[in-house]
Structures are given as structure tokens and as C-alpha cells.
Amino acid sequence: MIRWIIFVAIIGIADYYAFQSLKTVTKSNWWYAIYWIFTIVVIGNFIFQFYGFNRSSGFSQSNALAVGFLIALVVPKLILITVMFTEDVFRVPQGIYSYFMQDDSASGNQIKHFPSRRRFISQIGLGLATIPFASILYGMYKGKYNFKVLKYTLHFEDLPKAFDGYRLTQISDIHSGSFDNINKVEYAIDLINEQQSDVILFTGDMVNNKAEEMAPYTDIFKKLNAKDGLYSILGNHDYGDYVRWDSGEEKKQNLENLKAIQKEIGFDLLLNENRFIEKEGERIALVGVENWGKGGFKKAGDLKKASSNINKEDFKILLSHDPSHWEEQVINDDYHYHLTLSGHTHGMQFGIEIPGWFKWSPVKWRYKYWAGIYKELGQYINVNRGFGYLAFPGRVGIWPEITVIELKKGQKEA
Structure with missing residues (x-):
């Protein structure tokens, strides 16, 4: 009232x-x-x-x-x-x-x-x-489908030599239940494939609430292609926590349906798990945690479990939907996660941004790390601005993002 x-x-x-x-x-x-x-x-x-x-x-x-x-x-x-x-x-x-x-x-x-x-x-x-x-x-x-490809090059002295120049594409926060133009979505998928990255990584929130929201777009997303495969994690919206279900079984089945859809698309869904990508006798580790977020969000992520069979010296890329996880648990973990990929904030879908010069959004008052690349204690995080949109059916100044990151061995030249 x-x-x-x-x-x-x-x-x-x-x-x-x-x-x-x-x-x-x-x-x-x-x-x-x-x-x-x-x-x-x-x-x-x-x-x-x-x-x-x-x-x-x-x-x-x-x-x-x-x-x-x-x-x-x-x-x-x-x-x-x-x-x-x-x-x-x-x-x-x-x-x-x-x-x-x-x-x-x-x-x-x-x-x-x-x-x-x-x-x-x-x-x-x-x-x-x-x-x-x-x-x-x-x-x-128009702004909600104004897809931008943002490219970064990150340098690591301990990157395995075989992965020098390795390219990954990150997308996040699809929120398929909000889409209203299937042709624009298809255009974005073609744009992702045009980047010809070695691997595609999706960092959660495929739907708003229900797995069925993805049904009209499954065949389009099945066109995603990368040499070393597609990997994904869950975001807070994927669990179905924001709708009232008739029963716990119905909610559980919804999550199973979503997992099946991800598999059908070609994603290897990491549920507090890891995978190794091997090349010329060397390897990097992909670590995927379930959602972990502060401020009342689900804390299903288990970093220790997800890294259970990884050596401390392995080069590690962590997929974690909510950037507050990086701030609260990842940065100070003694395992040293070289690169974390997150989403969740959407950049609030509203702000002012001049690439390379200035960025501002009200979401910065809620999240310290809210869009783009940040570096702390020799570790990087990229907070993707999101592929889709939620609640407000648009984007103003903070456009939908496809991130392409190239890994380079050695120090960045001055």
C-alpha cells in the first residue's frame, strides 16, 4: 500500500x-x-x-x-x-x-x-x-537489438604457449522470454559465428523464468559453432525462482527441461564442474560454477567443488554469472583464477558510454564491477553487458554485447 x-x-x-x-x-x-x-x-x-x-x-x-x-x-x-x-x-x-x-x-x-x-x-x-x-x-x-562486438586482448605471462592468440567469445543473459523479433536474434547468432573464436562461453540467464521461453529460438542457437565447443553455466533466472509453481516437482522439471535445451543447442553445461581444453600437449581449465550472488541471490555456486581436480598452477578461466562472486570469493582465493567471465548486471540497460573513455550507469551504485574489463591482484574479470534484456524492454546507451577476448602470452607492450 x-x-x-x-x-x-x-x-x-x-x-x-x-x-x-x-x-x-x-x-x-x-x-x-x-x-x-x-x-x-x-x-x-x-x-x-x-x-x-x-x-x-x-x-x-x-x-x-x-x-x-x-x-x-x-x-x-x-x-x-x-x-x-x-x-x-x-x-x-x-x-x-x-x-x-x-x-x-x-x-x-x-x-x-x-x-x-x-x-x-x-x-x-x-x-x-x-x-x-x-x-x-x-x-x-531499436536499442535492444543494437548488438555490439567488443574486443579485448589480455596478456598473461603464465599462459601456455600453445594458447598464445587463443580467442574466446562470451555471451551472457540471453533472457529469451523477452525477445519479440526472431530475425534480430538470428542476426546476432550470425554475428557471433562471424568472430570465428576457438570457443564460445555462455555465462547464464538463458530464460526469464521458464524453459519453454527458449523454444522459439532453440533452432537458431543450434547454429552456434566453435572449434573447441560451447560451454555454459546457470544464472539466477534459470532456476525458476521468480514464478509461483504449482509444485516443487514442476519447478524441478522446468530446470531439467532447460538443461536438456542447453544440451540440444550444443552447450556443455558446467554445474560446479570443470573441463580441460588441450592443445599441443598443453591445457587450460574451464571452471563453471552455479549461480552465486550477494544481496539475496541464490548461492548455489561451489568454487572448491568446481575446481576439485585442477592443479593450482593450471591456467584457469572461471565462468560465474554474478560479478559479486568474483569480489567476495574469487579474487582472494589462493588458486588464482586468471580470467573470470560474468554477466548479470546488464549495465542496467541504461547509461552513458564512450568506449575507451567514459562509462556510467546507475548500476554502479549496486555493483562495483558492472561492465567491461577489470583487474585486481593480477586477475581479470569481464562483466558482459548482456545479450538480451529484462523488465525494461529496451536499452539506452548500454547496448547488447558480444565479447571477444584474445589471450596473449607475455606482458603487454608499453
């Missing part, structure tokens, strides 16, 4: 300021009508979608669209609040001063104590508000 009261209060304040700015700029009743129709339809649809939300069915595409359009409605209005409230910081004191200091009794005329809103301030606010509005709509229409 409290959440709805807060929601109504925010919407009410936002609409008060937004409509004030609109009235300052135009006197057209048509624009007023368009404003209120759009507002009522978006908010009404959101309430309709979530008032009777059925957890047994899970989060649907119609739910996601309701969230997307609500964000497109509210965020621009929050920009307007900032601009208009800044103007009120000056208007209100002037009005109070006028009310107490100006005597209108002698003239018999009513003095207008509060200064009128300035048209150009409202125009600035509306102009600034159109930027996130247009960006959010673009992110919902």
Missing part, C-alpha cells in the same frame, strides 16, 4: 509541474488533450498490467511494455520537475516577500504576489525532457 501511495505522489507532483510548463508554452487545448490522454493511457495500462499480476505466469512482454512506456512517461517529467522546481526556488521567496511587504489595500486592486512563470524556462525544461523521452523510445524500438 505504501508503494502505491509513493507512486501516486510522485506521479501527481510530476504531472503538476509538467502541465504547468506546458501551459506556459502553449494555450492549445489540443496539446492539453494529447498530454492527458497519453498520461492516462500509460498509467492506466500499467495499473491494469500489475494490479492482478499472476506470478504463476511470470513477467510477460505486455508487462514489460507497460514498464517501458511508464518509464518513458515519468523520466522526462522528472527532468521537468528539476527545471521547474529550480525556478520556484526564486519564485516562492519573491511571492512571500510581495505578500507581506506590498500593501494593496490603498489602491483597492488585488496585487499578483507570485511572479508568472517565465516562458523560456518552461521551453528549456520541455526541450531537455524530450532527450530522455526520445532516447527511451529509441531504446525500446
Whole structure:
């Protein structure tokens, strides 16, 4: 109940300021009508979608669209609040001063104590508000399929010589239940294969909730191909923890169905297990843990078990869905995991990024390692921004990612 009261209060304040700015700029009743129709339809649809939300069915595409359009409605209005409230910081004191200091009794005329809103301030606010509005709509229409191939070269002095120049492709967070364009997904799979990496590694969250979400895309993902195979792990969404099942057996069967789908695609699913890739008498270890995340997320990952038959001196690549696992357990482990591959954060699907120069997203307040390559204690992690999307049906500034990492022996040249 409290959440709805807060929601109504925010919407009410936002609409008060937004409509004030609109009235300052135009006197057209048509624009007023368009404003209120759009507002009522978006908010009404959101309430309709979530008032009777059925957890047994899970989060649907119609739910996601309701969230997307609500964000497109509210965020621009929050920009307007900032601009208009800044103007009120000056208007209100002037009005109070006028009310107490100006005597209108002698003239018999009513003095207008509060200064009128300035048209150009409202125009600035509306102009600034159109930027996130247009960006959010673009992110919902095209940004969610704006796949980017990000390439990195990482150097390791103890990399086996036979693996000098070895290439791996990482994808993460497919979230197939959110897709609405099968052709765009097929394009992305072709893009992955074009990289011609030696191995393809998937770091969890194939679905939102149910294995059946992957059914329309299984044949497309079966086209994935790499010389040394495909390997995968589970993410927090793959366990089916976010829907209400009729029974524990149904939930268990869903997970088994998902495992079968991964096998059908060609993935070797690592459940706290490891595999060796051998080349010219040398080897590297692939270690895959089940999901482990702090902050209430499932902690099924067992690093010790996953590395049970690996030597300490082996070169190790760890697949772990949640980057908080790297921070909490992996970095300081005496086994020294040379490279960890994670996902999970999606980069919040929203942010500002200039590759190689600047990146920012609100998700950085939740995760220290949230997108791209990081290095601590001689160990690397790549946090993939995700292949798909979840909840908000789009991406703004943080695009879907296909990562290609080349391993090189020796130190990086200055």
C-alpha cells in the first residue's frame, strides 16, 4: 500500500509541474488533450498490467511494455520537475516577500504576489525532457537489438604457449522470454559465428523464468559453432525462482527441461564442474560454477567443488554469472583464477558510454564491477553487458554485447 501511495505522489507532483510548463508554452487545448490522454493511457495500462499480476505466469512482454512506456512517461517529467522546481526556488521567496511587504489595500486592486512563470524556462525544461523521452523510445524500438562486438586482448605471462592468440567469445543473459523479433536474434547468432573464436562461453540467464521461453529460438542457437565447443553455466533466472509453481516437482522439471535445451543447442553445461581444453600437449581449465550472488541471490555456486581436480598452477578461466562472486570469493582465493567471465548486471540497460573513455550507469551504485574489463591482484574479470534484456524492454546507451577476448602470452607492450 505504501508503494502505491509513493507512486501516486510522485506521479501527481510530476504531472503538476509538467502541465504547468506546458501551459506556459502553449494555450492549445489540443496539446492539453494529447498530454492527458497519453498520461492516462500509460498509467492506466500499467495499473491494469500489475494490479492482478499472476506470478504463476511470470513477467510477460505486455508487462514489460507497460514498464517501458511508464518509464518513458515519468523520466522526462522528472527532468521537468528539476527545471521547474529550480525556478520556484526564486519564485516562492519573491511571492512571500510581495505578500507581506506590498500593501494593496490603498489602491483597492488585488496585487499578483507570485511572479508568472517565465516562458523560456518552461521551453528549456520541455526541450531537455524530450532527450530522455526520445532516447527511451529509441531504446525500446531499436536499442535492444543494437548488438555490439567488443574486443579485448589480455596478456598473461603464465599462459601456455600453445594458447598464445587463443580467442574466446562470451555471451551472457540471453533472457529469451523477452525477445519479440526472431530475425534480430538470428542476426546476432550470425554475428557471433562471424568472430570465428576457438570457443564460445555462455555465462547464464538463458530464460526469464521458464524453459519453454527458449523454444522459439532453440533452432537458431543450434547454429552456434566453435572449434573447441560451447560451454555454459546457470544464472539466477534459470532456476525458476521468480514464478509461483504449482509444485516443487514442476519447478524441478522446468530446470531439467532447460538443461536438456542447453544440451540440444550444443552447450556443455558446467554445474560446479570443470573441463580441460588441450592443445599441443598443453591445457587450460574451464571452471563453471552455479549461480552465486550477494544481496539475496541464490548461492548455489561451489568454487572448491568446481575446481576439485585442477592443479593450482593450471591456467584457469572461471565462468560465474554474478560479478559479486568474483569480489567476495574469487579474487582472494589462493588458486588464482586468471580470467573470470560474468554477466548479470546488464549495465542496467541504461547509461552513458564512450568506449575507451567514459562509462556510467546507475548500476554502479549496486555493483562495483558492472561492465567491461577489470583487474585486481593480477586477475581479470569481464562483466558482459548482456545479450538480451529484462523488465525494461529496451536499452539506452548500454547496448547488447558480444565479447571477444584474445589471450596473449607475455606482458603487454608499453
